Structure formats: structure tokens, C-alpha cells
Amino acid sequence: MREIRIGGVPEHYNLPIHLAIENGLFEKEGIRIKWTDFPGGTGDMKEALRNNESDLCILLTEGIVTDILNGNPSKIVSGYVKTSLTWGIHTQAQSSITDAANIFDKSIAISRFGSGSHLMPIVNAMMSDQSIDAGQFVEIGNIDGAISSLNEGATEIFYWEKFTTKPYLEKGRLKRIGEFISPWPCFMIAATNNIIEKDAELINKVLKIIHKGNSLFMELKNALNIVSKRYDLDTKDAARWYHATEWSVNGWVSNKMLEGVLYSLKEASIVPEVATTEGIIWKQNERK
Missing domain, CATH: 3.40.190.10 (Periplasmic binding protein-like II)
Known part of the structure; x- marks a missing residue:
């Protein structure tokens, strides 16, 4: 059994992954998920990636783009939530x-x-x-x-x-x-350069299962009830959120989308004018 450390916020967006874990989708492929909740959000997860305390994290797009440009030794390896936050x-x-x-x-x-x-x-x-x-x-x-x-x-x-x-x-x-x-898709999956170089095959297997879990969740008939009960939302709010949210089932990340993120970050003086998207995306998952 191979283990991989994954982190995310304790929010409804990560429910497809939790259901995939609970339903044995990872174990079936010989993978054990060590999940960590990060109530502090993207800021805490960026530090976890930097300090090699997590292998993969599900972070806000603007946060991980900014931190990779600021030296975080990680790359975006997949899209996760395609809709805006x-x-x-x-x-x-x-x-x-x-x-x-x-x-x-x-x-x-x-x-x-x-x-x-x-x-x-x-x-x-x-x-x-x-x-x-x-x-x-x-x-x-x-x-x-x-x-x-x-x-x-x-x-x-x-x-x-x-x-x-x-x-x-x-x-x-x-x-x-x-x-x-937010003027872009809200969540991306990032992995440390260390795990990418050490075990790219494992990352690919994990991403494939996550994408499958996303697809199953979007077809799940009782998804609204599960969301409502687990995250203390009334059924109407769960329905509004669920029907306004789409998860990635292939992980493709558009460089054009990241150019748009980078433009806004530069306009807001969050990153230097000389910054580019080069090296932000794991090349095998990049789409022009």
C-alpha cells in the first residue's frame, strides 16, 4: 500500500474526495490517503507544501499561483473546481x-x-x-x-x-x-516538486481517482442530502451551491486561464510585472 499526504479546507468542495476515500476507490488501487484538514485555508496549505508536510493540496487558484511565483517548490498538477468561488x-x-x-x-x-x-x-x-x-x-x-x-x-x-x-x-x-x-476557476490541485520527481506515476493514479470521484459525485442522486447533513447547510442552500458548482473530470489546466489570473495579480501589485506563467503548471497537464 502506497501512502500520499493530501490536504484541503474542511468544506463541501472536497466532499467528492472524502467520498472516494470512504468508498475505497483509493485502496482498490493500493493507495492510502493521509488527509489533513486546513481550517486556515490556502495560506496554511502553501506552508505545508513548502515545508514538505503535504504532497498534494487543493488550494485557491490565485493563492497557489502567487506562491509558486514567490518560490514555492510546487506545481499545479490538475484543475479541481472549474467554477468560480x-x-x-x-x-x-x-x-x-x-x-x-x-x-x-x-x-x-x-x-x-x-x-x-x-x-x-x-x-x-x-x-x-x-x-x-x-x-x-x-x-x-x-x-x-x-x-x-x-x-x-x-x-x-x-x-x-x-x-x-x-x-x-x-x-x-x-x-x-x-x-x-472570483474571476477564474476557484480550486487547483498542487503537488510538491519533490513528489513529482519522486513518484509521478503515483500522482497520476491519485489524480485519475479524484477525477473519477468528481464524476461520480456530480451524478450522485442523494448528493444534496449528504452536503446538507455534513456541512450544516439547509437543503435549499446545498442545492444552490451544488447546482452552481462543477468539478474537473480530466484535470486540464489552461495556460490562457492562468494568464488571466496573472494579469489581475499584476494589476493589483500582488506579483512583479516580470512574472510569467512559465513553470507553474506540470507540463503533462497543460493545455493552451
Whole structure:
């Protein structure tokens, strides 16, 4: 039995992989998955890849592109979720802030620098012809840290995936004042250069099973009930999310798409003007 370490956020997007594990799709091929949840999101997973604590991670596209350009010894080996991510823009439950168009001078809670919760406000501001200073960001670790930070007045705004935060809205712990949709597919699978060089065959087998699991999940008749029960979402919200989300069944990654990501990151001054997409994608999965 060969083991591979995989990490992802503890959210509904990774349910197809969990079901594939539970249904023995990996074990059938002689593969043991050592799964790690990363509540801190993409920022934590980038560090896990850098420190060789995970072999593969499912990360936000903009986060892993930025970190590879900043020296993370990894490559994107597959697409995972083909649709965009809808970010909820949140405040403290009793906040007087009501308009998401007037938030770009506020203090912003982020899980970690370089995470999606850090990059998306910058991209949102750029696309609104606004700007955000680095001093406006405060690291808080995860959703619980964000809620504490907002309640204490240390921060005023928090971006996080809208369906994940829905239970917190219903319990009166957060208030949503707007949404922002990422202008590219939201999740990619990245692998360390170490595992790519050491065992490319294993990566290919794992990716093939993930793609099969994605396909099975999108055909699963009781998918909505499973999502609703596991992630504390009412059936209507589970249905809205499920029918608005498409997973990759072949893993192809378009260099044209990454050029679009890179353009936005440059416009927002997140990466240098000289940055290119060269070396970001594992060549065998690249599509022009």
C-alpha cells in the first residue's frame, strides 16, 4: 500500500474526495490517503507544501499561483473546481457598515498573508478602481479568529466563501453586506516538486481517482442530502451551491486561464510585472 499526504479546507468542495476515500476507490488501487484538514485555508496549505508536510493540496487558484511565483517548490498538477468561488463580504453582526462599495478603507481580517481572504479584497478593490494598503490587513487564522477579531473591533471586514459562513449568519455571529465572485476557476490541485520527481506515476493514479470521484459525485442522486447533513447547510442552500458548482473530470489546466489570473495579480501589485506563467503548471497537464 502506497501512502500520499493530501490536504484541503474542511468544506463541501472536497466532499467528492472524502467520498472516494470512504468508498475505497483509493485502496482498490493500493493507495492510502493521509488527509489533513486546513481550517486556515490556502495560506496554511502553501506552508505545508513548502515545508514538505503535504504532497498534494487543493488550494485557491490565485493563492497557489502567487506562491509558486514567490518560490514555492510546487506545481499545479490538475484543475479541481472549474467554477468560480463566491466570496461573502462580512462584518460583525451589529456593525453599522451596510454597503460593500465603501469598505476599501476598512481593516480586514485575513486567515494568512497570501491566502484567498487576503488576495480577494485586493482584487476586488482593483476591479472597483480602489486600492487597499498592506497595513489594513490583520491575520486571524480562521473563521473563529475572524469572528473574535470583528467582535473586539480589531478588524471590520472579512471575506470567506459564502456557503461556509451561512451557518454563522443564521446564528447571528456574522453579517453579510455583499459578495465578490472570483474571476477564474476557484480550486487547483498542487503537488510538491519533490513528489513529482519522486513518484509521478503515483500522482497520476491519485489524480485519475479524484477525477473519477468528481464524476461520480456530480451524478450522485442523494448528493444534496449528504452536503446538507455534513456541512450544516439547509437543503435549499446545498442545492444552490451544488447546482452552481462543477468539478474537473480530466484535470486540464489552461495556460490562457492562468494568464488571466496573472494579469489581475499584476494589476493589483500582488506579483512583479516580470512574472510569467512559465513553470507553474506540470507540463503533462497543460493545455493552451
